[in-house]
Each structure stands twice: as structure tokens, then as C-alpha cells.
Amino acid sequence: MPLIDTHTHLYSKEFDSGRNDLIRTAIEGGVSKFLMPDIDSKWTEAMLQVAADFPGVCLPMSGLHPCSVKANYREELNHLEKNLSTGKFIAVGEMGIDLYWDKSFIKEQDEAFMIQCKWANELKLPVALHTREATTHAIDLIHKLNLPSLTGVFHCFGGTLEEAQEIMKMGFMMGIGGVVTYKNGGLDKTLPHIPIEYIVLETDAPYLSPVPHRGKRNEPVYLKHIAEKVADIYNVSYDVIADKTSSNAIKLFNLQ
Numbered sequence: 651m652p653l654i655d656t657h658t659h660l661y662s663k664e665f666d667s668g669r670n671d672l673i674r675t676a677i678e679g680g681v682s683k684f685l686m687p688d689i690d691s692k693w694t695e696a697m698l699q700v701a702a703d704f705p706g707v708c709l710p711m712s713g714l715h716p717c718s719v720k721a722n723y724r725e726e727l728n729h730l731e732k733n734l735s736t737g738k739f740i741a742v743g744e745m746g747i748d749l750y751w752d753k754s755f756i757k758e759q760d761e762a763f764m765i766q767c768k769w770a771n772e773l774k775l776p777v778a779l780h781t782r783e784a785t786t787h788a789i790d791l792i793h794k795l796n797l798p799s800l801t802g803v804f805h806c807f808g809g810t811l812e813e814a815q816e817i818m819k820m821g822f823m824m825g826i827g828g829v830v831t832y833k834n835g836g837l838d839k840t841l842p843h844i845p846i847e848y849i850v851l852e853t854d855a856p857y858l859s860p861v862p863h864r865g866k867r868n869e870p871v872y873l874k875h876i877a878e879k880v881a882d883i884y885n886v887s888y889d890v891i892a893d894k895t896s897s898n899a900i901k902l903f904n905l906q
Contacts, residue, residue, distance in 0.1 A: 651889075651892050651893045651896045651897070652680050652681060652682035652683075652892065652896065653680055653681045653682065653851060653873050653874065653877055653892050653895070653896060654681070654682060654683045654684075654685070654850070654851070654895070654896045654899040654900070654905075655676070655681050655683070655684045655685065655851065655852055655853050655855075655870045655873050656685045656778075656803065656825055656850045656851060656852045656899050656903070657685060657687055657744075657778065657803075657805050657806070657825055657827070657852035657853070657854050658684050658685065658686060658852065658853050658854065658855045658870050659686065659687070659689075659854070659855060659856065659857075660672075660673065660684055660686055660697075660700050660708060660855070660870070661686060661693060661696040661697040661699070661700045662855075662856050664856040664867055665855075665856065669700070670703065672869055672870070672871075673704060673707075673708065673870070675869075675871050676869065676870035676871040676873070677707070679871040679874060680874060680892075681870050681871065681873050681874075682707070682896070683707055683708075683709060683899075683905065684704075684707065684708045684709070684870055685709050685711065685740065685741070685778075685899070685903060686700065686701065686708060686709065686710050686711060687711045687713060687715075687741075687743045687744035687778050687805075688710065688711055688712045688713050688714075688715075688733075688743070688744065689715040689718055689744065690714055690715060690718035690726050690729075691725075691726055691729040694712070694729070694733065697710050698710060698738075709740050709903075709905070710738065710739055710740070711739050711740060711741040711742065711743045711744070711778055712730055712733040712734055712739040712742065712743075713730065713741075713742045713743040713744050713745040713766060713777075713778065714726050714727060714730050714745055714762055714766065715744050715745065715746075715748075715780060716745065716746050716747050716748040716759045716762070716763070716780055717748050717751055717752065719755050719758050719759045719762050720755060720758075721755075723755070723758050723761075723762055726762075727762060727765060727766075730742075730766070730769075731769065734769055734773060734775075739775070740775070740776075740903050740904070740905070741770075741775050741776045741777065741778050741802070741903060742766050742767075742769060742770040742773075742775050742776070742777045742778070742802075743776075743777055743778025743779065743780075743802070743805070744778050744779075744780050744805065745762070745763060745766045745767075745777060745778070745779065745780065746763060746779040746780035746781050746784070746788060746805075747759050747760070747763055747780075747781055747784035747787050747788050747791070748780060748781075748782045748783070748784060749782065749783040749784040749787065750782040750783040750784075751782075760791060763788070763791055764791060764794075764795055767791075767792065767795055767797060767800055768795070768797070770800065770802070771797045771799060771800045774799070776801050776802040776803065776902050776903060777800070777801075777802035777803075778802060778803055778805050778825075779802055779803065779804050779805055779822075780805055780806070781804055781805075781809075782806075785804065785807075785809040785810075785813045786809075786813060788804070789813065789816050789817065789820070792820060793820075801821050801822060801823075801902065802822055802823070802902075803822060803823045803824065803825045803850055803902060804817055804822060804823070804824050804825065805825040805852065805854070806825055806827050806829065806852070806854055806858070807824035807825055807826060807837075808829055808835070808836065808837065809840075810840070811840050811843055814840060814843070814844050814848075817848070818844070818845075818848050822848075823848050823849060823850050823898060823902055824844065824848060824849050824850075825849075825850055825851070825852040826841070826849050826850070826851055826852065826876065826880060827851070827852045827853060827854050827858055827860070827876060828853065828854070828858040828859055828860035828861075828864070828868065828872070828875075828876060829858060830860070830876060830879050830880060830883070831860040831861040831864075831875060831876065831879045832861065832864070837883075838883050841880070841883050841884070842883060842884070846884060846886075846890075846891070846894045846895070846898075847894070847898060848898075849880070849895060849898065850895050850898050850899045850902065851873055851876055851877055851880070851891075851895045851899075852873075852876075853868050853869070853870050853872060853873050853876070854868065855867075855868040855869050855870050855872075856868050856869070859872060860872050860875040860876050860879070861875065862875070863875070877891050877892055877895070880895075
């Protein structure tokens with residue numbers, strides 16, 4: 651089965667030159683679908699244009715990134731609510747909590763997180779969670795919400811085994827990206843304890859390029875390097891990882 655990139659910012663300005671060729675190259679390289687998380691209202695139009703250029707292949711989400719939760723966050727949430735009312739989006743994201751870059755709007759981040767989770771639950775959509783330095787904090791908020799049918803993915807997972815176990819108990823998945831290829835990334839020690847049924851693959855392009863492209867612009871075609879490393883960690887074939895992770899993505903995001 652072809653790979654599915656569950657988190658890629660193909661609408662980024664870093665891809666303005668040669669975007670269509672880059673997507674076609676990834677398709678030829680074995681990536682069948684590209685799931686695109688939104689950031690805030692400034693990026694929605696560009697994201698939807700990529701989705702229109704590659705219908706059924708580049709699929710959009712709608713969400714408010716925690717680093718975009720500022721003084722105008724209520725206006726951004728209104729924009730998001732209008733988006734979601736159209737039924738054009740496969741998930742609510744990229745949303746979450748970020749305690750790495752800026753903690754000055756943490757209360758607003760918490761509020762935006764809980765509102766977006768409630769909307770996702772009502773619409774029966776998964777959430778794509780950004781939880782940099784905040785995985786346990788996000789888990790606690792989800793428990794506080796008490797929405798048993800809520801599901802989603804902890805994007806760019808790099809947490810502890812204890813956090814992974816809690817994520818699995820909640821019925822969520824973990825997005826594994828380029829960090830898994832890094833010598834001191836730590837995922838090689840955690841992943842063997844996580845059943846493959848709980849992971850999906852992602853690039854987060856143009857960020858976090860896997861080895862051997864680390865330090866350069868990331869591209870969806872590099873998803874194969876991530877799949878190869880994950881296969882090595884689980885001691886299974888590349889085809890098994892492609893099949894399992896793509897099946898997980900299809901189930902989680904209700905892809906046809």
C-alpha cells in the first residue's frame with residue numbers, strides 16, 4: 651500500500667517554486683495522499699488552493715495553531731467555526747498547546763484547545779494536536795473535557811513511554827516524523843513498546859527533514875526514509891509499515 655503523509659504544510663511559501671512538481675514527485679515515490687493542517691486564517695486560502703489543484707490527494711484540515719493564539723484568538727476561532735461549517739475539512743488541526751515558544755497566552759491556548767476539541771467531537775472529526783513541551787498538559791485537558799468519542803493524533807510525537815501509554819488508552823494515535831531518524835531522537839527506545847496500530851507517518855514538511863536530508867527543506871517524498879527507519883525499529887518489512895500506517899490513517903481520518 652502507498653504511504654500517506656498525515657501532516658505536511660504543502661501550501662507553505664517555501665514550496666511556491668515548483669510545488670506541483672514536488673507533489674508529483676512524491677506521488678511517483680509512493681506517497682498517495684497528503685493531509686494538510688491549517689495554521690490560522692492567513693493560510694487557509696493558500697491551503698485550499700493546493701487542495702483544489704490536487705482533489706482527493708491533498709486534503710485540508712482547519713484549525714488554530716497554538717502559536718497563532720494571540721489577542722485576536724476569538725476572531726480566529728470565528729474563522730475556524732465558519733470553515734468547519736462547510737464540511738470541506740477532514741480534521742480539526744493543527745491545534746494544541748505550545749509551551750516552548752511563548753507562554754504569555756497559555757490561558758487562551760487552553761480555551762482554544764477545549765473549544766476546538768468540542769467542535770471536533772460534535773462534527774465527528776479527529777484532531778491533529780501540536781503539543782510541543784506540552785504532551786501531558788494536553789492529555790490532562792482531554793481528560794477534563796471527558797469526550798469519550800474524541801479521537802485524533804499527537805503530531806510529531808516525542809514523548810515518554812508513560813505519555814504514549816496514556817495516549818493509547820484514550821484511543822489516540824501518534825504521528826512519527828523525521829525525528830525518528832535522528833541519532834539522539836529517542837524514539838528508537840520508545841517505539842518498540844508502542845503497537846504499530848497506534849502510529850501514523852508524517853513529514854511536517856518543510857520542517858524536520860529526516861536523515862539523510864536533515865538541515866535541508868523537508869519534502870513529502872522523504873516520507874520513505876521515515877518509513878524505512880520505523881520498519882528497522884520494529885524489525886518488519888517496509889511494506890508492512892506502509893500497509894499498517896496507511897490503514898491507520900485511513901481509519902483515523904475517514905479517508906475514502
